[in-house]
Amino acid sequence: MGKAIVLRKYGDTDQLKLEDIEVKKPNKDELLLKQTAIAVHFHDIYVRTGLYKTLTLPGIPGLEAVGVVEEIGKDVSDFSPGDKVGYIDRNYGAYATHRVIKKKLCFKVPDFISDEIIATNFSRAITVQMLMEMVTQVKASDTILITAVTGGVGKIFAQWAKSKGVRVIGTVGSKEKEVLGKSFGCDYTLTYDQPNFIDEILDITNGKGVDKVFDSVGKDTFENSLKSVSTCGHIINFGQSSGPIEPIEMSLLASKSLTISRPIIFDYISETETYNKMAQSVFHAFKNGNIKTPTLTPFNLQDANLAHDMLESRKGGGSIFLKT
Ligand SMILES: NC(=O)c1ccc[n+]([C@@H]2O[C@H](COP(=O)([O-])OP(=O)(O)OC[C@H]3O[C@@H](n4cnc5c(N)ncnc54)[C@H](OP(=O)(O)O)[C@@H]3O)[C@@H](O)[C@H]2O)c1
Structure with missing residues (x-):
């Protein structure tokens, strides 16, 4: 028994x-x-x-x-x-x-x-492996944005990406969590709701935007994810902690030649x-x-x-x- x-x-x-x-x-x-x-x-x-x-x-x-x-x-x-x-x-x-x-x-x-x-x-780490090495190839020359960087997946992601020499911007829910985000390897941390969010991203990336966005918060962050990514950039949405993302028009992707992925770990394993x-x-x-x-x-x-x-x-x- x-x-x-x-x-x-x-x-x-x-x-x-x-x-x-x-x-x-x-x-x-x-x-x-x-x-x-x-x-x-x-x-x-x-x-x-x-x-x-x-x-x-x-x-x-x-x-x-x-x-x-x-x-x-x-x-x-x-x-x-x-x-x-x-x-x-x-x-x-x-x-x-x-x-x-x-x-x-x-x-x-x-x-x-x-x-x-x-x-x-394990599931968090293998999700990060999937995101960095299978859905996309994260390179040392990349600047990436990771949402919820102090969450379970986020902190593994920031550390592992940093170990590859990647420049990491992490977002957090409150000012207090910014220190924590830096301790996991973020070069920069931002709160989701700070009013100059996009200006900060453009400032850090010399006006280009980030190469890749890894967004697990969904509803509340996706608009900023779209604005933060560079031309020909890649947005990977892998979660919806704040709720599902509204349907989007294909023309929105055409405006910057964007790629969007929505991977699920079970399909990759x-x-x-x-x-x-x-x-x-x-x-x-x-x-x-x-x-x-x-x-x-x-x-x-x-x-x-x-x-x-x-x-x-x-x-x-x-x-x-x-x-x-
Ligand atoms: N696609 C896949 O195969 C896959 C695999 C694993 C995990 N996931 C998804 O990835 C996400 C993160 O997983 P995790 O294990 O890192 O979760 P977690 O440890 O619970 O972290 C989630 C983080 O999301 C932030 N958040 C923002 N809005 C939230 C809300 N309304 N409710 C709860 N949290 C909110 C919180 O950070 P702040 O307080 O800083 O905002 C929290 O630390 C989840 O959505 C999960 O379902 C997807």
């Missing part, structure tokens, strides 16, 4: 309740994991409240975790009992002590990196070979110190409600995870 947080009704954090679950045998292409660290992301809050109706109720929330393989399906040859593995699963189910999971979604975690760091930051190469790039970035070890905040699995309270307060707390 295992334990899991089961959501039976959308609502406040008191809907996150611990229940007994049956631990099933893995099918032929599956692994049974005893989980050690489970990520708590902002996305999980939207799932809990019902803003995203992407989890069928009753259901177990959670997208990402690390665990040790206890049993393998009969067709599995590339994983063995005792291996430490991580996964991201868009179909949820991570808030649990045990997990049966398709081996296609799993990757081996190297010994030099902790379960907690990978559980909390659907092929095992590519997934493994992307994962190796992430592990190297951690190993070489291109991404600093984040502050980790643990909660017990049964206290998932407290973990959500902390995340929702937006008061920090670092990378929040559940331990089993």
Whole structure:
């Protein structure tokens, strides 16, 4: 018998309740994991409240975790009992002590990196890898704009881009966060709502605008993203923390010969070979110190409600995870 947080009704954090679950045998292409660290992301809050109706109720929330393989399906040859593995699963189910999971979604975690760091930051880091090395090739000669630079993805992005010699402008929600943005490698920081935002961008770039914009805030920042990008520039929208972007006219792109991308990580990691190469790039970035070890905040699995309270307060707390 295992334990899991089961959501039976959308609502406040008191809907996150611990229940007994049956631990099933893995099918032929599956692994049974005893989980050690489970990520708590902002996305999980939207799932809990019902803003995203992407989890069928009753259901177990959670997208990402690390665990040790206890049993393998009969067709599995590339994983063995005792291996430490991580996964991201868009179909949820991570808030649990045990997990049966398709081996296609799993990757081996190297010994030099902790379960907690990978559980909390792998999807963020592989998203950055996708954005910088697959959706576009970020070069040392580039000046880039990253929105929400002190968020989970943003801080990894700023550090990793800086390690490539890129000039980084980061935007933040408040003046206080500007210092934090600089500590993650931003050359310049701006608040979204400062009145001279575009003048500052043009000043920094000698009137040209930035080569690439990486916008995860969406609705509230997209207009400035369009104004900030250079002629023949590239805007990559990869999130909508403030809400979805209104439909746009193609002629708007023609005004500066712009490219716009809207990538989703799950499409980029659907092929095992590519997934493994992307994962190796992430592990190297951690190993070489291109991404600093984040502050980790643990909660017990049964206290998932407290973990959500902390995340929702937006008061920090670092990378929040559940331990089993
Ligand atoms: N496309 C993909 O495949 C992919 C993959 C991973 C993540 N994402 C998306 O990327 C975004 C960032 O992820 P993350 O893990 O870095 O999230 P996070 O740690 O929660 O950071 C989000 C940041 O967005 C800013 N923000 C601005 N308006 C906001 C609002 N109305 N509500 C909440 N936050 C707001 C906040 O910074 P300030 O307080 O400074 O404004 C916050 O730090 C999310 O939208 C996520 O869904 C997309």
